[in-house]
Amino acid sequence: MNTNRKPLFLLTFFLLAALVASILTGCGGAKPKVALMLARGGLGDKAFNDSANEGLQKAMQDLGVEVKTFDYQQDTQSENVRKAAQEGYQLVIGLGSENSAAITEVATEFPDTKFALVDAVAEGANVTSVTFSELEGDFLAGALAALLSENNKVAYLGGADVLVIRRIQFGFEQGVKYVKPDAEIVVKYVAGKDDFSGFSKPDEANAIAAQLYADGVDLIYAAAGGSTLGAIDAARSANRLIVTTGSDQRYIAPEVVVTSRTKNMNQAVFMLIELLTKDELQSGSIQLDYKSGGIGIAPLSADLVPASVSSAFEAIRADLESGAIQLEPFVGQ
Template structure:
């Protein structure tokens, strides 16, 4: 009888994905290095999974060549190390670091037992071991724009993008629509730090600083950037010029206290944790998972360093806009899908 009970326990143990194994999760430090906000948010989500789901995390660094934002060969080598040496079950990576899917197609096919969580894309790769995570950055950027439109004194605000790719276009268009929603008289200056096929715009804080400083001198008083590590240059310019910036992807408010109105957080931490949890619970679903405002995929920060300069009326207006986007009363154009 004891042997029978033990057998039942063992079978239950093996059939339960939560108990059967301690998941190993791999992350790389790629484009933009450890200062890249995508890496920071993914790492935060993995850290939460380590504490709450008892997974074991591993990090490998991909070395980029001088002057290049991405060295795909080194990224691929780092991923191979995670799979071959660290024996990870899960890879969490952002779309750009996958060579826009080529790496996942190659390594995902080579290692079918490894699950891939690919952040920041609407591409359905049609692979049973891959989930693509699409964020509603257009919705969060609308909120950032609405705040900028309500706060500008000069009626001149700006947007600096890293590279002219669809995902960055969606930040820009959402921001522009948000500005116009609260301030139809405001002008939005826009630029990209590099144009395709170059991707250096995601790793050019000096160039971003120079452009932002020039705009601030011309009368622009708020700049929103979606440019990876280059955004640090915009923040530095805002601090030096005593104007405002809006951070992106992670909570950057503390980088220049009182000079960053808010940050539009792309909640890769929430998505990373949720998708790892699904895998651990045996609920993994390949395809595309959407995380917008309603799903907790994007949000503004609590603005703890700038609440003294943002009126209660404006804060209430932003909350109202957020609720209207969640309910569908406000439709924000998604430049990634042209809707």
């Protein structure tokens, strides 16, 4: 009399299991997909791109998202961004000014896809722009450079003559002049006006930095992306000091890299993806600065910074954080 109960039970079980699976899938069981459009120089720059990719990989591990990086394509970046959107990535994140035009263009074609740009601004009803106010961090880097300078001569090496590099230079010069108003600041760019290739030319940066050291500069502040690796090699060869930007690069050459003014791209990328997973990502602008932790200063090398300099630097940092030092804002274009 009970011979049909087991098959009926199994049939009911499998039908219920299929129904539950269908409901879960419909409720968002699939992993969100996030694409990261790299800036010029790509992975391996030990700075801008690598830091952003750290945030991407952390999001994959901690938030369970599916991720992919896309190398920068100089002449066809809009097609590159369009490909990511066509492949169904719910969020497409671009890095740097060279991705701005492509993100702005493609975002209008895919209104149901979310786009973001980190360290620059793009336009669009479905675009989030994350920018950084580096001023306080660059001021501190300049103050440290002046405190460490024995020849009263320091240098600024930028990747190219672009807005963000001029802005970093502005803060650095304020810091130098705050400590030593009569200090000489030599400024060099790897590439010219709006030429982003300067961020991926380490050989040229090496030659420029080597000449700066030969001309009596005793510390270089480098804001040159992947090209900074060449400047670090020049510092090592000349046995002179260098302060870098982007990520903490002391490990590359601890004998010459005093510290790094960090721009925490990893945190910015992770923040965007976390907001996506919470369905809280809104279009518009987000600005990160020194106070919010978006900008920082890596610990100073105890081997390269005398205790007296470290003490003077920390006093300046305390005055800046308390508001006793008021900085002039950057208003250039």
